[in-house]
Amino acid sequence: MATYPKILKPARTYPSVNAIMGINFHYKADNPDPTLGAVGLTAGVPKHIGTIPGGSIVLAGFKHTIAVPNGTTPTLEIGTGPTKDAAGNPVVADPDAFATSAVLMASGVNAAVVGALNGFVAQDTPVFALLGGTGTTTGEVVVVLQFYTQKD
Amino acid sequence: MALAATLIPKPKPARDYPNLNAILGIRGSFNVDPNAPGLGIVPGKYVLLGTIQARSSIISAQLVVTTGGLAAGATYELLTANDISTTVGPQSLLPATSLDAAGSFFPTGTEPALGYSNERRYVFGRLTSAAPLTAGRWDAIVRYYTKFD
Numbered sequence: 001m002a003t004y005p006k007i008l009k010p011a012r013t014y015p016s017v018n019a020i021m022g023i024n025f026h027y028k029a030d031n032p033d034p035t036l037g038a039v040g041l042t043a044g045v046p047k048h049i050g051t052i053p054g055g056s057i058v059l060a061g062f063k064h065t066i067a068v069p070n071g072t073t074p075t076l077e078i079g080t081g082p083t084k085d086a087a088g089n090p091v092v093a094d095p096d097a098f099a100t101s102a103v104l105m106a107s108g109v110n111a112a113v114v115g116a117l118n119g120f121v122a123q124d125t126p127v128f129a130l131l132g133g134t135g136t137t138t139g140e141v142v143v144v145l146q147f148y149t150q151k152d
Numbered sequence: 153m154a155l156a157a158t159l160i161p162k163p164k165p166a167r168d169y170p171n172l173n174a175i176l177g178i179r180g181s182f183n184v185d186p187n188a189p190g191l192g193i194v195p196g197k198y199v200l201l202g203t204i205q206a207r208s209s210i211i212s213a214q215l216v217v218t219t220g221g222l223a224a225g226a227t228y229e230l231l232t233a234n235d236i237s238t239t240v241g242p243q244s245l246l247p248a249t250s251l252d253a254a255g256s257f258f259p260t261g262t263e264p265a266l267g268y269s270n271e272r273r274y275v276f277g278r279l280t281s282a283a284p285l286t287a288g289r290w291d292a293i294v295r296y297y298t299k300f301d
Contacts, residue, residue: 012173019174022297024209026268036270037207037300062211062297064267109267111212142268144209144297146175 011053011124013149020059022144023050025129027076029069029139038140041131046081046092052125052147059146061099061113068107069139075101075132078143080117080125095130104141113143166203166272166298173299175211178202180277180292184285193285198276201292204232206272208298213246213259213266219289220253226281227251230292232265232273248280251290 013021024037032038041047052058061078069076077100081093097117103110117125127145168176180201183190191199204210213230230246245265249257259266265273277292 012171014172014174017172017174019172021173022175022299023173024297024299026207026300062209064209066268108262111266142209144175144211146211 008048008126009050011051013053016150018150020146020148021056022146023052023127025049025078025143025145027129027131027139027141029136041129043131043133043136046095046128046130048126049078049129050127050145052121052127052145053149054121054123054125055151056147056149057120058098058118059148060111060118061146062109062111062144063099063104063113064109064142065104065107066140066142067138068105069131069133069136069141071133071136073133074105074136074139075130076104076139076141077101077130077132078104078145079115079128079130081128092128092130095128098127098145099143101132104143164200164203166205168205168298175295175297177296178204178275178294182279182291183289184287185289188289190289193279195279195281195285198231198278201230201275201277201294204273204275204294204296205298207268207270207300208273208296209268210245210266210273211295211297213263213295214293215246215249215257215290216293217251217254217257217288217290219287220251220255221287223281223283223285224252225283226279226285226288228277228279228290228292230275230277230294232275234271234273245275245294246292251279251288
């Protein structure tokens, strides 16, 4: 089974701050430096990038595709999950629930990224990034998911 | 474009809050009424509004004109520069936008300063007006995210 995080990042917010919160994801295919916030992805292996607290409203997200990932039929999605299949392998429940590959693979900036799960989420919702295709060696994409948590 | 005419009394440090995964903002608030709160109005000068940390994403910029009619042809623009010396990397964040009428204005998605940068960026605003200002109020708001995770 592909490597997979055993411990997911907890939902993060701040007590009694009426601010719009965010989850940042900085994908860089070549020489990513985690100390600078960039991470790589292995095709087919979902990477946990954060958790949206239950009761939040998920707003339109932001993305900046600095370099479109190369390779054979590359795809990049931001979604939810995972569950596990019968063999115990991780499966992202809805791989593009927050950002579709069509949006993320388009060069440039988009400040109105929406997916099927935008809006109210009742439960803590782990967020995953998933790279598809083969042979991706270059590419850089930054995504900021935005949500509001406080209820008053 | 070099920021030849700047007004930088002192570089503002980037402001953040530890471990707060919030969308942050920089605001410049202007009112021609000298008795109202707001930043000083200096036509023709690039005024430093704030600083955005390196490796941040600028999500949006917005110009809100609450009271227009300052002077015919008056505009306000936003841009970023990587170097406080004003000669390196100025990029447009909001093109010169008319202040004639009240409204809310956004840049197009193609403004080069929108998005991620590895560099620290200073945000400047500039009012351009050939005629004396008589009235008006406007605000510039820049939203950005700076946390790595």
